[in-house]
Amino acid sequence: MFTAYPSGKLGGDMLRIDTLTKRFGDKTAVDAANISVNEPSMIGIIGRSGAGKSTLLRMVNRLSDATSGTITYQGEDITALRGAARRNWQSRCAMIFQQFNLVPRMDVVSNVLHGTLNKRSTVATLFNLYPQADIHKAIEILDRLGIAEQAPKRAEALSGGQQQRVAIARALMQDPKIILADEPIASLDPMNAQVVMQSLRAIHEEDGRMVIANLHTLDTARRYCDRVIGMRDGRIVFDGTPAQLTTGVARDIYGAGADFSESATSTEIETLDRPEIREAEAYV
């Protein structure tokens, strides 16, 4: 279905994370993580809550600083960037959040235009003086995500799934090489979750952008990602293709017992049609 990992050119890695560590006091959130990505692939990071998935993504975006270790993108040391250089990296590496993190009282297009803040002067953005070309582009992106008609509404007036698509539009407005998605579907119902995941997949396939998504359900990662990374207690315990992700490996990642089954964590609509779930419901 998807291109299998590892593939492509050997040698120069696009994104390389080396013994990246983050400590909060005496607690180690991310423990010497090593990841290298050779091509713009779609990567899912799975693990229990508190496994360090969010901390890892926040360090890649430079929302928080690493305690030790390095992140390099095309040979450039990201962890060393300061000030304007760091903000420029953040504009090249968009982030999508679980709670959407939009400005609720501003209209949808303005929220999307926030993706250009790094390129514009503070005074111009303060007075909402965005170029017409940018405004048109923002509405085109919204149209691509199927929510152009919501353009003049306030972000807070939209449903969760629509708000998350506005957040994706803001990310696309940054025209980034990498999109980081921190639990993008954890606050959404199954139908909207599917729309958001399909949007992310389409962005990866059509634009060739690298997408790294924290996902807490296994089947989502299996279904949409080329490569799955499993984290447990801050350490990377699995890195491979979805096919290599057996139930045994999954039990290990989630630290679950023999009663663990993948459909139990599912948010997909289709699982409701699976016979074993029906039986379980009938039993209840």
Add this chain to the structure above:
Amino acid sequence: MVDISLSGAPQSVQTIQSSYMAQVQRRRLYSGLTLLIFVILMVSGFNIADDRNAGGFWNGLHQVGDYPADVLSEAWKKRADLPALMVKYFPALIETINIAAVSTLIGAIGGLFLSLLGTRGLAKWPRLIPLFRRISDIMRAVPEIVIALVLIFVLGGGPVPAMIAIAIHTAGALAKMFSEVSENTDLKAVEGLSSTGATWLQRMLLGVLPQVAPNYVSYTLLRFEINIRASAILGFVGAGGLGYELRNAMAWGPGRFDEAAAIFILLFGTIVFFDQVSSRYRNKLTDGQTH
């Protein structure tokens, strides 16, 4: 890609773009006009004020630094005397802090009862809520200095009128802040105490106060900082304390500027000290709440 937008006939992107652009243009026009009106009002208002001013803003502007320069240069010449002067004025500082502490304490107790009586769901006499609210409005609407001037006229100069003036203002101000906190209290505990046959005062002191105490203490400490400044200022109108000494030293003119400098240093040091202590303590209180 799946499109699950629920609206009816889809508009074309061009239509949406042009209608949004029209909206943006309208908004820009309005904010441009607002900015223009604001600038015109500011400039014309400034010119009117400058015309009525006896000295004139631009003529006086270059002299702004002269007075502080005089004070500082004289204080610097007599810098050896400063420690002795600070010791001399220390009792006045104690008086100022005392005025602030007593008035904060009395004001906080008054504010506590005003707020409980003026909060929906807690009030003993729900029909009188507007009355208690208006009382606290009036108490905080009248500036301390006005109350102090009236009381000094009646009672004569000294720390007591200042204390009463600040306490009245503090009670009004804290009643407002307290009642905002107590509006968010959990009424289940109060209901629980009612069910045991507790009196109104018992319900308030044992059911409400434990829930709101950290916030109340935090606001009271903030008020204490403000009251130290207020009691120093009230000294200027003859209410005793450090402000009184400062006014005398400054009104004397050159010759006693070293005393003015010593009092300034004392006042500044005290305010910074209590600011730091109380902000640390307040942070601790509000932190302790969340964990």
